[in-house]
Amino acid sequence: MACLHDHSCEEHDCSSDWSLYKHIDLSKVSALNEAVSGSVKSVFRAWEHRLNSSEGHLESNEGDPELIVFIPFTSDVKIKSISVVGGADGTSPAKMRAFINREGIDFSDAQNMQPLQEWDLMENLQGDLEYQTRYSKFQSVGNITLHFSDNLGGDTTQIHYIGLKGEATQLKRDVVATIVYELMPNPSDHKTRSETGGGLSQVE
Amino acid sequence: MRNGDYSPNRFQAQADAVNLICGAKTQSNPENTVGVLTMAGKGVRVLVTPTSDLGKILACMHAAPEQTPGACAPLSLGARLSKTPRLGGYEARGPAPCLEIGGEMNLAAGIQVAQLALKHRQNKKQQQRIIVFAGSPVKYDKKVLELIGRKLKKNSVALDIVSFGEEDEEKNEKLEALLAAVNNNDSSHIVHVPSGPSALSDVLISTAIFTGDGEGGSGFAAAAAASGFEFGVDPNLDPELALALRVSMEEERARQEAAAKKAAEEASKQEKGEQQSTSQDATMTENVNPGTSEPEKKTHDLTDDENALLQQALAMSMDDSSSTVAVRDTDMSDASADDHDLQLDRFILPHQLPVDLFMVVEALCCLLENQTLYEHRSRLAIPLQLSVQESAAEQSNQTDVNKLLADQSFVSSILTSLPGVDPNDPHVKDLLASMQSQSEQSKEEDKTPKEEENKSSILYTVLRGVQAGGACNGI
Numbered sequence: 001m002a003c004l005h006d007h008s009c010e011e012h013d014c015s016s017d018w019s020l021y022k023h024i025d026l027s028k029v030s031a032l033n034e035a036v037s038g039s040v041k042s043v044f045r046a047w048e049h050r051l052n053s054s055e056g057h058l059e060s061n062e063g064d065p066e067l068i069v070f071i072p073f074t075s076d077v078k079i080k081s082i083s084v085v086g087g088a089d090g091t092s093p094a095k096m097r098a099f100i101n102r103e104g105i106d107f108s109d110a111q112n113m114q115p116l117q118e119w120d121l122m123e124n125l126q127g128d129l130e131y132q133t134r135y136s137k138f139q140s141v142g143n144i145t146l147h148f149s150d151n152l153g154g155d156t157t158q159i160h161y162i163g164l165k166g167e168a169t170q171l172k173r174d175v176v177a178t179i180v181y182e183l184m185p186n187p188s189d190h191k192t193r194s195e196t197g198g199g200l201s202q203v204e
Numbered sequence: 205m206r207n208g209d210y211s212p213n214r215f216q217a218q219a220d221a222v223n224l225i226c227g228a229k230t231q232s233n234p235e236n237t238v239g240v241l242t243m244a245g246k247g248v249r250v251l252v253t254p255t256s257d258l259g260k261i262l263a264c265m266h267a268a269p270e271q272t273p274g275a276c277a278p279l280s281l282g283a284r285l286s287k288t289p290r291l292g293g294y295e296a297r298g299p300a301p302c303l304e305i306g307g308e309m310n311l312a313a314g315i316q317v318a319q320l321a322l323k324h325r326q327n328k329k330q331q332q333r334i335i336v337f338a339g340s341p342v343k344y345d346k347k348v349l350e351l352i353g354r355k356l357k358k359n360s361v362a363l364d365i366v367s368f369g370e371e372d373e374e375k376n377e378k379l380e381a382l383l384a385a386v387n388n389n390d391s392s393h394i395v396h397v398p399s400g401p402s403a404l405s406d407v408l409i410s411t412a413i414f415t416g417d418g419e420g421g422s423g424f425a426a427a428a429a430a431s432g433f434e435f436g437v438d439p440n441l442d443p444e445l446a447l448a449l450r451v452s453m454e455e456e457r458a459r460q461e462a463a464a465k466k467a468a469e470e471a472s473k474q475e476k477g478e479q480q481s482t483s484q485d486a487t488m489t490e491n492v493n494p495g496t497s498e499p500e501k502k503t504h505d506l507t508d509d510e511n512a513l514l515q516q517a518l519a520m521s522m523d524d525s526s527s528t529v530a531v532r533d534t535d536m537s538d539a540s541a542d543d544h545d546l547q548l549d550r551f552i553l554p555h556q557l558p559v560d561l562f563m564v565v566e567a568l569c570c571l572l573e574n575q576t577l578y579e580h581r582s583r584l585a586i587p588l589q590l591s592v593q594e595s596a597a598e599q600s601n602q603t604d605v606n607k608l609l610a611d612q613s614f615v616s617s618i619l620t621s622l623p624g625v626d627p628n629d630p631h632v633k634d635l636l637a638s639m640q641s642q643s644e645q646s647k648e649e650d651k652t653p654k655e656e657e658n659k660s661s662i663l664y665t666v667l668r669g670v671q672a673g674g675a676c677n678g679i
Binding site for chain 1: 328359388389
């Protein structure tokens with residue numbers, strides 16, 4: 001599915017569409033089976049720099065083409081389409097499977113679970129190809145996990161760029177994080193103002 | 205695993221090392237969780253699911269190993285951990301099972317079960333790490349181990365291997381291959397611990413397994429190894445305990461010296477050289493100086509030879525085995541002698557202060573501190589109690605008590621050095637007079653129970669007297 005614009009994609013119009021990278025929580029991006037730990041963060045860039053992988057790219061370990069990329073967002077997003085730029089000589093990924101809003105997916109989970117959507121990828125060295133999603137299913141995405149299960153015959157899998165197109169809502173998925181549940185109240189934890197010696201204590 | 209090539213035996217050394225590592229991990233980050241599983245015996249078994257509660261882990265490790273009939277090759281322990289940030293706690297359920305020695309170590313299955321348990325951790329943000337204690341031969345092929353290693357690496361699980369036990373080239377090769385397969389960016393380590401005098405735990409403290417995690421691990425390890433204080437008790441935190449321990453050590457030392465002197469006299473008839481005290485403490489190295497055994501007033505400056513005896517008395521009071529005492533020896537050999545932070549520092553006790561008088565003095569002290577004797581006592585450690593009981597059992601002390609109590613000058617010297625007591629106070633003078641008469645009375649009667657009664661009545665009188673005296677002085 002090529003770009004549906006009637007002009008060439010080098011123009012700046014397209015870049016504003018591919019701006020979901022700004023909403024990615026880069027510090028929490030992680031990948032499994034990457035050769036260089038932390039290299040996954042370098043694949044998220046602006047559209048116009050999609051072919052510029054001077055800062056490094058994501059590569060899987062020798063002899064093992066599988067990769068899992070976990071992408072959390074700073075707020076809920078709607079994803080319209082995904083673009084992936086792979087490496088040359090068969091190192092581009094061939095299959096992509098997506099799971100949303102699940103944390104801690106590893107290879108055994110990914111292989112056993114039914115993905116939300118699956119795509120067969122083609123070599124996309126120029127970054128022209130984008131793969132559309134079933135938009136209704138990708139409406140409130142807090143995080144997305146991409147599992148690249150196979151490549152085009154190479155020893156390793158290389159990914160130079162991952163682009164996400166869509167809209168960001170301002171909503172945040174609220175995670176109940178630091179709540180302590182009490183079975184029984186502990187008076188020392190609930191000092192009133194009178195006990196701590198300040199303020200007016202209210203008697204109702 | 206029952207071999208003695210690691211002291212006291214391999215299994216115990218391993219258990220100590222596991223406890224140490226678990227403690228270090230749980231302390232280095234409050235959200236760390238640690239679990240334990242065993243690899244041999246009837247099969248791979250998870251003893252503790254990952255928890256941040258160190259108590260559960262220690263309870264499980266403490267369970268005594270039982271002998272299974274016809275047991276052959278040793279047992280190995282695999283410990284698995286999760287690390288860094290975690291929310292909430294995860295409680296292990298059920299009673300702690302016993303640790304049995306027996307069967308063969310199943311390394312591959314152990315690692316795989318550990319990986320599975322880590323996968324189901326509650327907080328997915330935690331990093332995963334497995335620590336393997338391999339004390340037995342490895343029966344798997346190198347290829348199988350490499351495959352497992354690659355799978356761990358792929359799922360970003362780090363692996364630390366502690367290899368001990370028999371020196372085995374093949375085993376080393378296999379473990380090195382496993383490490384090479386797992387290692388990603390130096391996050392995994394291997395340590396070979398040869399058998400020898402130093403404990404497994406001590407060797408581990410200095411390795412990357414502890415220090416590789418960063419700040420927290422090394423801090424805990426340093427604290428665990430040698431606190432640098434005498435007796436491992438910080439006088440700033442618990443001055444009464446430190447004082448009590450010190451005094452009981454001195455008493456014990458005095459007793460030892462008296463015994464040593466007697467033995468030396470006998471021995472000098474047969475051979476030159478001094479005999480040391482009890483055979484139980486054969487591991488202690490002591491340079492007893494008999495010249496210092498006079499009952500004169502001393503300050504709290506302790507030299508190195510005194511340290512040895514102090515530890516001896518401490519060990520005896522704590523009913524420890526001689527091997528652990530030896531460990532404490534090495535740890536405290538460079539402990540500083542001066543300890544002027546004690547509250548009761550200027551309170552000077554003669555060396556041969558018998559126990560009952562010490563109790564009297566103690567009562568005075570706590571009165572002055574406005575505590576009840578019970579409160580004061582309850583803050584003192586068991587060592588003091590035990591040492592009190594032990595030395596109180598000696599007949600020679602009992603007659604001394606009365607003599608000393610009767611010695612008015614002695615008692616008054618004690619009282620003067622107590623803060624807040626004025627010897628010229630009429631109440632205190634009355635008290636001393638009454639004590640003297642009572643002790644004269646007790647001398648006539650020879651029965652022990654009566655003596656005890658009198659002593660306790662003396663104690664009571666002193667208490668009342670000082671209390672009255674204290675009230676007068678506006679304490």
